[in-house]
Amino acid sequence: MSTQNRGTVKVENGRYRVSGNFHYAFPNDPIRDENGKLLGITNPADMTHIHAYGGEAPFFENLSNAKLLGTKCANPKCETYGSVYIPYRIHCPDCLMRNEEVDLTDLARKGASVHTFMITERTGAFNTLEKPIRFVNVEFEGVSTILMGYLSVGEPSIGMKVVPIFQTKNPTFTIMDLSWVPAGTSADELPEGFSL
Amino acid sequence: MIKFSKQQLKIPQMSKPVYLVTGGMSKFDRAIPEKRTEELVIDAFLEAAEFIKKSPEELKEYIHSCYYGHFADHFGDQLLGEAVIHDRLGLDPLGNVGIKTGGATGGSTIWEAYKAVASGYSDTALAMGWERMDEVPTDEGNHYIASAADKDWETPLGHIYTGYYAVMAQKYWQVFGKEEESFRRTLAEIAVKNKGYARMNPHAQSPMNITVEDVLNSPTVAHPLRALDCCLMSVGASCVILADEKTAYEMTDNPLLLYTSAGSHTLRVADRRDMDIPLLPNESPDQYKDLGLRFPGGDRYPGFTGFLAARMAAYYAYGMAGIVDPTEDLDLVELHDAFTISDIQTYEDIGIRPYGEGRTYVESGDCYHTNPFTGQPGKLPANLSGGLIGCMHAVGATGIMQVIEVAQHIWGRWSEMHADEAKWKRFNREKPDDWTDLQVKGAKRGMAISHAGVGSHVTATVLVHPDHQLKGRG
Numbered sequence: 001m002s003t004q005n006r007g008t009v010k011v012e013n014g015r016y017r018v019s020g021n022f023h024y025a026f027p028n029d030p031i032r033d034e035n036g037k038l039l040g041i042t043n044p045a046d047m048t049h050i051h052a053y054g055g056e057a058p059f060f061e062n063l064s065n066a067k068l069l070g071t072k073c074a075n076p077k078c079e080t081y082g083s084v085y086i087p088y089r090i091h092c093p094d095c096l097m098r099n100e101e102v103d104l105t106d107l108a109r110k111g112a113s114v115h116t117f118m119i120t121e122r123t124g125a126f127n128t129l130e131k132p133i134r135f136v137n138v139e140f141e142g143v144s145t146i147l148m149g150y151l152s153v154g155e156p157s158i159g160m161k162v163v164p165i166f167q168t169k170n171p172t173f174t175i176m177d178l179s180w181v182p183a184g185t186s187a188d189e190l191p192e193g194f195s196l
Numbered sequence: 197m198i199k200f201s202k203q204q205l206k207i208p209q210m211s212k213p214v215y216l217v218t219g220g221m222s223k224f225d226r227a228i229p230e231k232r233t234e235e236l237v238i239d240a241f242l243e244a245a246e247f248i249k250k251s252p253e254e255l256k257e258y259i260h261s262c263y264y265g266h267f268a269d270h271f272g273d274q275l276l277g278e279a280v281i282h283d284r285l286g287l288d289p290l291g292n293v294g295i296k297t298g299g300a301t302g303g304s305t306i307w308e309a310y311k312a313v314a315s316g317y318s319d320t321a322l323a324m325g326w327e328r329m330d331e332v333p334t335d336e337g338n339h340y341i342a343s344a345a346d347k348d349w350e351t352p353l354g355h356i357y358t359g360y361y362a363v364m365a366q367k368y369w370q371v372f373g374k375e376e377e378s379f380r381r382t383l384a385e386i387a388v389k390n391k392g393y394a395r396m397n398p399h400a401q402s403p404m405n406i407t408v409e410d411v412l413n414s415p416t417v418a419h420p421l422r423a424l425d426c427c428l429m430s431v432g433a434s435c436v437i438l439a440d441e442k443t444a445y446e447m448t449d450n451p452l453l454l455y456t457s458a459g460s461h462t463l464r465v466a467d468r469r470d471m472d473i474p475l476l477p478n479e480s481p482d483q484y485k486d487l488g489l490r491f492p493g494g495d496r497y498p499g500f501t502g503f504l505a506a507r508m509a510a511y512y513a514y515g516m517a518g519i520v521d522p523t524e525d526l527d528l529v530e531l532h533d534a535f536t537i538s539d540i541q542t543y544e545d546i547g548i549r550p551y552g553e554g555r556t557y558v559e560s561g562d563c564y565h566t567n568p569f570t571g572q573p574g575k576l577p578a579n580l581s582g583g584l585i586g587c588m589h590a591v592g593a594t595g596i597m598q599v600i601e602v603a604q605h606i607w608g609r610w611s612e613m614h615a616d617e618a619k620w621k622r623f624n625r626e627k628p629d630d631w632t633d634l635q636v637k638g639a640k641r642g643m644a645i646s647h648a649g650v651g652s653h654v655t656a657t658v659l660v661h662p663d664h665q666l667k668g669r670g
């Protein structure tokens with residue numbers, strides 16, 4: 001049973017146009033105990049979902065342009081007017097007006113530090129990051145939220161200054177296109193496909 | 197929101213009191229290949245009926261609506277599984293609804309049943325929860341659980357939920373634990389305690405007689421958390437029956453008053469904005485003014501170290517039941533020990549200890565059945581069931597199991613339900629030679645905390661013996 005011709009999707013006139021295979025059928029196998037008694041069956045499943053980024057699409061698109069976008073509440077009547085958000089929030093959580101996009105790339109290059117971190121050898125199924133993974137939760141001066149990411153060079157510590165790097169070559173258009181390295185890391189130390 | 201209106205801080209006022217009549221649970225295990233989920237649900241229901249000396253038919257005659265807690269449809273690979281369960285329990289055509297709030301599903305299921313009875317919609321309601329986490333291998337299970345993190349912003353980073361907790365553990369350890377080895381050992385003590393109590397529980401999946409060294413030497417899952425710091429993945433079911441006063445006393449002569457409340461916070465810890473600490477009745481406005489001085493880096497609330505959802509659930513529940521100081525007013529608790537670190541965080545969120553001082557609940561011996569330093573009864577024993585680390589985390593069933601365990605102490609029937617040789621045998625488990633009676637003597641009031649995600653949903657369920665109600669309840 002092969003999984004060739006995996007499905008791809010385009011949008012035309014506001015509708016999904018799909019081509020290729022979005023699922024592959026495999027036969028079941030019986031599950032038996034040591035005496036040969038039937039207890040159940042395996043249910044193989046291989047499916048591809050179609051997922052809309054919606055209003056967050058600019059964030060994921062721009063990682064590949066080496067840009068880190070956040071948003072801010074631009075409603076002067078809002079109690080938390082001017083609050084800056086990264087993760088990118090489409091609407092202000094207080095007034096629910098549409099937030100304004102802000103480019104945080106420079107701020108991230110100058111004023112980002114590790115709020116907390118962790119290192120893991122264990123991952124769940126479908127992980128594609130190299131192990132061990134070093135999670136860093138990054139705080140920015142003047143931003144009310146803390147962004148989760150992963151460190152690609154060096155060992156993390158709380159308070160460490162970090163700068164963003166971006167997968168500009170062969171981007172995946174996911175959060176994995178954004179990674180972090182200690183401030184002062186040179187371009188030739190970066191993983192394949194990433195740039196400062 | 198980071199500020200609250202008067203309306204939002206209202207202590208819930210129910211139209212009538214609600215009582216816990218009975219509860220029951222199945223065996224819990226990592227895999228139960230010989231039983232369908234429906235069979236486990238029936239096991240739980242039969243135990244609940246037997247507990248009040250009723251036949252299943254007699255118990256069913258009272259039930260008017262049903263609340264089903266089952267978190268992960270993708271684990272069970274069966275959408276609308278509630279309809280299957282409802283049919284197999286023979287409860288059609290009564291109304292039923294499925295409830296899912298991650299790890300708090302069990303608590304939320306009780307919350308829904310509670311409101312149904314309190315409002316007068318039903319005189320008696322069934323809250324049943326279950327989970328089937330053995331349909332995929334562990335790494336796929338970890339991926340599924342990690343799907344309860346943000347799918348675009350978090351899940352792709354490792355597909356491992358423990359990692360999303362480990363960053364909190366790291367922050368807490370450095371700020372409030374001051375990176376002390378002694379703090380890491382205190383975390384390990386929680387696992388030693390809960391695995392040890394699980395040895396006295398025939399339902400429990402992971403009884404272990406271990407030491408702090410065993411925990412510290414267990415494989416690292418996500419530094420600083422190790423395998424023995426983490427909760428289980430489980431299969432099993434549990435249920436409770438709630439009723440109004442008149443019906444409760446028809447069904448049994450000893451029902452318990454029940455109050456359930458809920459709080460929430462963002463799915464991503466990332467989105468939690470800095471705010472003032474909302475205070476519980478046993479705290480004063482000044483007490484946290486110097487928190488950042490005493491614990492450098494500890495002044496960002498809730499940051500990565502507090503669970504605002506737990507604090508809000510406790511705030512509402514304490515108002516409803518009249519609790520001022522949980523350590524004084526309660527006799528035991530069952531907490532959501534998903535990880536040893538989140539257990540400590542929760543002590544502070546629910547006011548057992550002030551923020552920054554959670555470790556002292558363990559280090560004082562207060563959290564034990566018998567205080568290891570004094571040999572006297574622990575002031576507020578926690579997780580005598582074994583909790584999520586020792587007993588189980590069959591997600592939809594967990595919060596309900598906790599409430600049953602607390603209730604059995606208040607009913608004075610904990611030993612009866614845990615010592616029974618026939619039950620140990622039926623579950624194919626060996627009762628330890630040093631089996632110890634963990635009944636909390638004279639227990640009158642207790643609480644169970646049910647918790648989801650990295651604190652996205654939390655419920656608090658307080659049980660009170662009707663002869664021992666507190667003054668000042670809402």
Ligand SMILES: [Zn+2]
Nearest residue numbers: 073078092095
């Ligand atoms: Zn706003």
